Amino acid sequence: VKRAGFPAPLTALIDQLKRLPGIGPRGAERIAVWIARSADARPAALAEALSAVAERVRPCPRCGFFAEPDACAICGDPARAGGPICVVEQATDALAVERSGAFAGSYHVLGGRISPLDGVGPEDLGVPRLLERVREERPPEVILALGSDVEGDATAIYLAQMLAGAGAKVTRLAQGMPAGGGLEHAGELTLQRALGGRREV
């Protein structure tokens, strides 16, 4: 007797789901069975949403943020024109800055950071495009909103050197204690930097 398994369409769906980040073989099976069996599942709606993203969402050619082919919500906003440029690693980092509500300029998404171990060098980050933008748009300030780890530091130092001759003020996010964080949870490096950057009150 041949052992029975999932029918071919379910096996194909499980294989596709396993490829998604954060979904393992068991999770993929669970989702596929739910899609095949649950009255609440709407596989057609999910399939349409996937197709819409594949067809309509592109990196903005100017800033690299998520954009529909005909419009980037940030580059298309006249209230942001002429403001500072905030340089981030990923489009999702720009979303985090947006949620803070503390920035009203435009973004430049590098798509990564200098990381020799991962084989990412300066030439992979589209830095010439950033330099071109700074020379053309003459922003009052370029804010390097990069991670505060070794690769973020290396990327910031490299970008600051490259931007030195472009005429814009170059700044970096403050480093120190996170909001709501107690001293007992702060790492040594965080406390070093918080002490080094202390301000009179």
Added chain:
Amino acid sequence: VKRAGFPAPLTALIDQLKRLPGIGPRGAERIAVWIARSADARPAALAEALSAVAERVRPCPRCGFFAEPDACAICGDPARAGGPICVVEQATDALAVERSGAFAGSYHVLGGRISPLDGVGPEDLGVPRLLERVREERPPEVILALGSDVEGDATAIYLAQMLAGAGAKVTRLAQGMPAGGGLEHAGELTLQRALGGRREV
């Protein structure tokens, strides 16, 4: 300045992904961004796999296992005809029995088990259909392969009563020590049942 967020197609995809079992809001964002950005993502292939499952996978009208509209791998196998019927709660339980390689009959998927707390009574499990099958097919044995917890016990006792007059031998899976399990990890109830079912060696 209006804060920017995900473009509409990405928000729609995140909403659909959040509905899947085991995927939370952060996981849904992570998957949607990967689909929009990664060169490895194949959203069209995933959309097609979803549509194929929606269109082609149905519960088998005889046994309730996953089946393509024109064939159930188990009911269509002549080597299984006339064998015992294994009653399981879910189609995935039938897959687990198949993986064991220790059963060569057909299945009957109840679609649940008696659970008053979840509002599932005997009438929700399609028991009349099971009784009809047993009367028509006259299997040599009906094996109740249900969970060994309170609801599994209640469902097994109820089914045994209903099947009493149908002329088939009704059995239940053995309960005892799981393979590879040490005594220190076995629960009290497992040890009670393992002692109660002990066999001479």
